[in-house]
Amino acid sequence: MSFTEDQVRRYARHIILPGIGGEGQRKLMDARVLVIGAGGLGSPAAMYLAAAGVGTIGLVDFDRVELSNLQRQLLHDTEDVGRPKVDSARDRLADLNPNVEVHAHKILLSSQNAFDLLGDYDVVVDGTDNFPVRYLVNDATQMLGKPLVYGSIYQWEGQASVFLPGPDTPCYRCLFPEPPPPGTVPSCAEGGVFGVLPGIIGSIQAVEAIKLVLGVGETLVGKLVLYDALRNEFTTVRLRWDPDCPVCGKHPTVTELIDYEAFCGLAPGQAPPEAEQTPSAREA
């Protein structure tokens, strides 16, 4: 695949950049990245991936844009309020970079459809807003053998990491073997969230996704970055693979997707405590 004249100009700063170059830019253009949740984290992640020229970007979200989203979700404009998020997000990404093919999936991600959907992509970026979908995405990427770029936020603080499939490197369940009991962790809707915070964490997710595609640098595999906006402090801690992990451990006991609402202590169809509706690929 050769570059058009427009592409050479558009990607000039990457093409001359040691670590990317023409070869790396082609890798990005051939890459398929799925962003789960077109909200706070998904906004900067998807926008930087599109700007970087990632060839195919999938967006999963079932929600519509609300006015209270716009304080942080830069994929959406004031005039988008009421539209499906994946539609306004697709428009934004097309404006940013018409070379990018955007697949808008307006669905509730579930154990029934996760393999079909995630299977089409090389890298998965987790920008969801609830525990059931986070465990679902973790397990599905482990079982499918896909890298997962994790990010999560609360009020003024965020976390990010990279989970590779297979043993020897940790997954989300190695980090948090069990979800907190329902109702103990307030949602962004209940506890508020600093609008710029997902901009930082979602951008870190874009960085990691791009490095995974390029195969350059050191990713956040086996490490967790914590960012405290109030203290302006980044802390990196070590994550360890848990040989007893039920999904990626030596003797996995969870070998197919389960009922993640039940796992998180929720009745079927019951709203997770941190979200307003059914667990979905919605983000806060």
Place this chain on the structure above:
Amino acid sequence: MPVRVKVPTILRAHTDGEGQVDGEGATVREVLDDLEGRYPGIRARLVTDDGALHRFVNVYVNDEDVRYLGSLETEVSDGDVVSILPAVAGG
């Protein structure tokens, strides 16, 4: 010099909003007990009734998860940084 404890946003309601507090003790458990004395309720957010760490909270001494050290009996010394990492799901 005591141990420095980094308190995540979600637990700062217990520490009068402080993101970093000092704790005294020779082990993580003693430090948490010390905090409990000044910030009642914080221990139950981290430790079960049986005295084990909740599985949705991680505690690090410097950059190492105490689950891979001595759990709550992990020894700490002056100047160590204890970080509390709760599971959060916002996106």
